[in-house]
Amino acid sequence: MASKRSAAPAYVCGECGWTTMKWVGRCGECQQWGTVVEQGAKPASHRVQALAPSSAAQPITQVSTTDSPRRPSGVGEFDRVLGGGVVPGAAVLLSGEPGVGKSTLLLEVAARSAREGRRVLYVSAEESVAQVRLRAERTGALHDELFLASETDLATVIGHIDTVEPELVIVDSVQTVASSMQDGAAGMPGQVREVASTLIRVAKERALPIILVGHVTKDGQVAGPRVLEHLVDVVCHFEGDRQTALRFIRALKNRFGPTDEVGCFEMAGDGIQEVPDPSGMFLSQGEPEPGTCVGIALEGKRALPVEVQALTTPTGAPNPRRIVHGVDSSRVAMVLAVLERRAGIKTSDMDVYVSTVGGVRFTEPAADLAIAVAVAGSLRQFAVPRDIAAAGELSLAGEVRPVTQAAQRRGEANRLGYSRVIDDRSGKLRAALEDVRAHRVPVLKDVPEF
Numbered sequence: 001m002a003s004k005r006s007a008a009p010a011y012v013c014g015e016c017g018w019t020t021m022k023w024v025g026r027c028g029e030c031q032q033w034g035t036v037v038e039q040g041a042k043p044a045s046h047r048v049q050a051l052a053p054s055s056a057a058q059p060i061t062q063v064s065t066t067d068s069p070r071r072p073s074g075v076g077e078f079d080r081v082l083g084g085g086v087v088p089g090a091a092v093l094l095s096g097e098p099g100v101g102k103s104t105l106l107l108e109v110a111a112r113s114a115r116e117g118r119r120v121l122y123v124s125a126e127e128s129v130a131q132v133r134l135r136a137e138r139t140g141a142l143h144d145e146l147f148l149a150s151e152t153d154l155a156t157v158i159g160h161i162d163t164v165e166p167e168l169v170i171v172d173s174v175q176t177v178a179s180s181m182q183d184g185a186a187g188m189p190g191q192v193r194e195v196a197s198t199l200i201r202v203a204k205e206r207a208l209p210i211i212l213v214g215h216v217t218k219d220g221q222v223a224g225p226r227v228l229e230h231l232v233d234v235v236c237h238f239e240g241d242r243q244t245a246l247r248f249i250r251a252l253k254n255r256f257g258p259t260d261e262v263g264c265f266e267m268a269g270d271g272i273q274e275v276p277d278p279s280g281m282f283l284s285q286g287e288p289e290p291g292t293c294v295g296i297a298l299e300g301k302r303a304l305p306v307e308v309q310a311l312t313t314p315t316g317a318p319n320p321r322r323i324v325h326g327v328d329s330s331r332v333a334m335v336l337a338v339l340e341r342r343a344g345i346k347t348s349d350m351d352v353y354v355s356t357v358g359g360v361r362f363t364e365p366a367a368d369l370a371i372a373v374a375v376a377g378s379l380r381q382f383a384v385p386r387d388i389a390a391a392g393e394l395s396l397a398g399e400v401r402p403v404t405q406a407a408q409r410r411g412e413a414n415r416l417g418y419s420r421v422i423d424d425r426s427g428k429l430r431a432a433l434e435d436v437r438a439h440r441v442p443v444l445k446d447v448p449e450f
Helices: 076-082 102-113 129-139 154-164 188-204 227-231 279-284 329-342 367-381 407-416 429-440
Strands: 010-014 036-038 091-098 120-124 148-151 167-173 210-214 234-240 244-256 262-267 271-274 293-298 302-314 322-325 350-356 386-388 420-422
Touching: 076 234, 076 244, 076 262, 091 102, 091 188, 091 227, 102 120, 102 129, 102 148, 102 167, 120 129, 120 154, 129 148, 129 271, 148 154, 148 302, 154 188, 167 188, 167 429, 188 210, 188 227, 279 302, 293 407, 302 367, 302 407, 322 329, 322 386, 329 350, 329 367, 329 429, 350 367, 367 386, 367 429, 386 429, 407 420, 420 429
Parallel strands: 091 210, 091 234, 120 148, 120 167, 167 210, 293 386, 322 350, 386 420
Antiparallel strands: 010 036, 234 244, 244 262, 262 271, 293 302, 302 350
16 A cells, blocks of 8 residues: 655645645635745755855944935925925835825825926826826826826836936735736735735835835735835824814824824815914804813824713603714713712703814814813803813813823913913813813803703
């Protein structure tokens, strides 16, 4: 009887290296679809031979950075997130939901860089050059130093880089470019990894900054292998509500700067516009009304005043309605319970509606005190003056707790004209409401005691 030979694994996952004897559509280890490909037996391990390095290692204090100055992109809010500009040889990944404005933003970055005398290559693998030209005409992004190419082949993209010799390359998007050296269709994990690693190698060898556009899944994660985010130097996320024109760009990873900066933009008919000071976008106009209070939100390092509005109406229903927009519904329910139990303001027989102005989301704990003041003002018919803001977290015991970067919030509030900030210095919720009452604007009739 012939001896049975041990069969070597014939298939391997290109994502995590998991092996199997037969082909399967889904990896049994990382649960990714379409990553298992045929491969021969693994070669026997050999001892790695040491090679003489091309350049000797040197102390970090002797490494010069004069050859890598930051280059402003021309869009100040984008430079703010990047840490002051684009570093030569850096690979930047910009992700975001479909239609949020990624291509519009990068076309504006390309046009402004071209106006500053830097040659830019914009590679669109999703649109034709004519379609990009039409969008550029609408947004005023035309310049002779801005070169367009519509390619989906990686080798051809590198050929365009060799021909144009740009100082900035934008690839839109990395999931639609494919390499002939890798099996699989564009967007597959192996293809995304091959395209990204090749472009990043080109960026490092030539000190050429490259910006890659990345698609996202329905869960909001960057599509493709996780290694894509590890390969690049900077990962930015472009977000915004389709119901509003406001857009935010955040840095999730940045090897050359901080990750707590936020850039603000506004979508307009003629393209995307920077919003250096968005404080006025989240405040209502006119005289103060009952049921409104300004809270100090924190977006990255920016402290923004956000107006919280509340409306209360009596109801005979056994389950009063709680309708919220722009704030956390669970925190609103907690604030209403604390108001009734700790401050004697009954809301269990009232329909309560809470919303923010401008469509901004104010979901951090610092919104608790502003929500409480707005609800109390709606019930007791008093208006908070325009020069008072609130920032504090409420505990179930009725305490006003301090919030993160409280000094920065107070400083920004004072800069914007809010002479008094109601916060944890009041101690208790009842005391905070009394502080507001002492500076209230009476409406209709005298305000009852809390």
